[in-house]
Amino acid sequence: MQNMVVSDIFGKTEALEEFTSRFTTPTEIVDPYNGEFMQFQNEQAAYSYFSEQVTLVKYSDYLYERVQNATTAINLIGFSVGASAIWNISDRQHLGRVVSARGYYSSQIRHFLHIQPHFPINLIFPMSEQHFCVDEVMLALKDRDNVTIRQVPYLHGFMNTHSTNYNATGYKNELSSLRNM
Template identity: 30%
Template sequence: MAIDLLICSDIFGHTSQLSNFIERFEANGVNTHLVTPYHADKDDTAITFTGCSDLVAGEKAVYRTFVKQCGHDAYLEKVILALQTLLSQDSQFIVLGFSAGASACWRALSKSQSSSTSARRDTTHVKHFIGFYPSQIRHYLDLRMNCPSTIIFPDSEPHFDVDIASKKLKMGHLTSCIKAPWQHGFFNSLSPNFEQDAINLYLPLLTNIRLLSTPTLLRNEISNLSY
């Protein structure tokens, strides 16, 4: 039986690498739905930087574009709209977010936000939320989730202590935190912190629908990885 997966991208949007990920998910019987910070009728803004030899400069340029064209709060509203659509189908689904997308998912799925509440009234249909390096989560550590949530942090973040954040997040009984041995952006080939080892280790797990649908199994598999 096919299951729905909502993917919320980082600030680079719909990259060719993300397209390849989606193809692998769909080959494993997953119906994917993609949300990015950018307009669907425009080319991905990140494509401009795929040939940039200075990845740090490219990432900074993409962030400026993200702030200008969308920003964190507007991205949150896009994620809420996508969640509303899936919730209206009255079937279970999985949410996967990266960086800014993961932060938006955390806010949207939380039961503690006071505005735009319609997407948060019933998240029992969300089988699992997996969020990779959501750095904006540092501003929302007091929020608590209504669904099983796995946060995968990088080894460190420049703006907050990952270990302290993890400890606070795990006060919510549905949230588990894992620290990977790489830096923010390790899953994105356009990031200066990209790590091919991360793709090799994590992607087979993420595209296994049984693991993705069962938080404890996925967490155990990640914990048992040999880095």
């Protein structure tokens, strides 16, 4: 068994490496920049670069390839666009090694509500999002097979120390929960 942590638009960071080091299960980082530390100045710079150079489609395809090449059972853990990439591949074939997934504050799921996941996925939504109504998305997904939903009293990015919405209490609580995956 191993964990694959699928990063947000910031990619591999020291904070994400610290996060993955807290697991007793072997854990690897999947990021959109092939392991390169990008060190973006701010969230807008990261978003612009990701949108222009990578895209969600390419990131999803890259994740799918990584999962297919895995040699052991996998838990997927994704943040923001990483959670969106997990969601996007969840209805594809040949993902039998995926045991479960957890996706945090994926804002792009709202564009892919037709997806029917082939593996159990737990979606954690923030209390609100700037560009859409979280309650509407949760309502659309609440009876979906293989999908469980939870809303937390934090904002998008609460698990990312680089985010202005980072919340130490939320981070600690979720890390404790993830260790039991």
